[in-house]
């Protein structure tokens with residue numbers, strides 16, 4: 001799977017180089033579907049060409065959080081191999097983050113239909129900022145414990161903020177098309193039980209959902225570190241598993 005991904009990125013790079021030599025590479029070439037769309041080259045600027053990784057952290061803050069331990073271990077290993085890459089963490093439990101409510105939905109609807117007032121643009125600005133941050137990432141890491149077969153509400157709120165037509169995906173005659181393409185996604189998830197096999201699989205509204213929703217906006221190249229059965233396994237065993245998976249993925253991501 002990973003060899004396949006490396007081949008794919010070589011293929012992508014080959015195509016980009018070919019297109020560049022033919023003068024076909026355009027900056028920020030996606031088409032605006034509504035006024036709120038992020039579309040300037042400024043939005044896509046990379047920090048002096050340095051690779052940027054965005055970490056959406058919905059793990060518990062406590063040092064016993066398995067996804068928290070794993071993401072720390074992953075980034076330590078990643079950083080030791082890629083010391084010039086920029087890692088930006090968004091702590092989704094931060095109360096200062098936007099609380100997305102019906103006023104944002106109403107502003108967005110008026111922006112879509114062109115009936116917006118200046119206050120709508122202002123109201124929607126924090127959402128645009130979040131979308132810009134997402135666009136500036138070359139790689140995305142999402143750490144997420146399972147909550148009630150699904151994801152913690154803070155991650156769901158983030159998703160509701162950034163999954164916006166005309167901003168992160170567009171509708172086409174053949175269905176929705178993600179705009180955040182060419183980026184890698186690493187999911188670091190954990191659950192008390194094991195949802196990877198048998199009848200438990202049907203109850204997993206966490207990982208399939210994360211893959212689908214991030215896939216919708218363009219993140220189709222997904223790697224997964226799954227820390228399962230945390231309620232039943234010994235701490236040492238889980239720690240060994242986390243360490244080996246994090247080192248393995250940090251070397252490839």
Ligand SMILES: Cc1cc2nc3c(=O)[nH]c(=O)nc-3n(C[C@H](O)[C@H](O)[C@H](O)COP(=O)(O)O)c2cc1C
Pocket residue numbers: 059060064065066067068144145146147148149150190191192193194230231
């Ligand atoms: C609010 C809440 C709901 C949970 N729901 C489930 C669940 O539906 N299925 C499950 O297997 N574990 C569930 N768990 C257990 C966690 O998924 C498990 O302890 C996981 O390892 C937590 O990851 P963390 O240590 O990174 O927070 C729940 C835990 C909490 C706090």
